[in-house]
Amino acid sequence: MGSQTTLSDELRKLVEVRIEHTLKGIEDTLRHIVEKQEISLVDLKEDIKSLEESFNLLSQKWNLEILYTLFLKNTISFGGLKKILGVNSRTLSDKLKSLKQHAYIGRAVETGPPVRVQYTLTTKGRNTVLLALPLLYYSSSLTSLQAP
Numbered sequence: 001m002g003s004q005t006t007l008s009d010e011l012r013k014l015v016e017v018r019i020e021h022t023l024k025g026i027e028d029t030l031r032h033i034v035e036k037q038e039i040s041l042v043d044l045k046e047d048i049k050s051l052e053e054s055f056n057l058l059s060q061k062w063n064l065e066i067l068y069t070l071f072l073k074n075t076i077s078f079g080g081l082k083k084i085l086g087v088n089s090r091t092l093s094d095k096l097k098s099l100k101q102h103a104y105i106g107r108a109v110e111t112g113p114p115v116r117v118q119y120t121l122t123t124k125g126r127n128t129v130l131l132a133l134p135l136l137y138y139s140s141s142l143t144s145l146q147a148p
Helices: 009-036 041-050 052-059 063-073 078-085 089-101 123-146
Strands: 075-077 105-110 116-121
Touching: 009 123, 041 052, 052 063, 063 075, 063 078, 063 089, 063 105, 063 116, 063 123, 075 078, 078 089, 078 116, 089 105, 116 123
Parallel strands: none
Antiparallel strands: 075 116, 105 116
């Protein structure tokens, strides 16, 4: 995920229109919740604070790369992840355990011989990837606009 993907102008415009539409929908929904559900700013602040654990987990090195690899590959073995990401076994094992514990990924053991372990995204993991894509795109487009 370290290299930047270059989009054609047409595709970039399509992505930007869809991101703008999504952001407008989120803003409208949030305003509706605050107004109609009579949620106070204190309640909203507590809800937002509860997201910190998720953001902290996802911002750790390798976690988003693992999720995006699983998104693109659907199902992949430990060895396949290790080869694609170029991460050491201990680190990968720790990250996979944490992502599984937080229900972002699923782990299936296929009895052997040899025993094989396959990893897949859960619905939560897939939705996280889909929600993070516009954020990553948006932040990278801001960075490119600010470059000298």
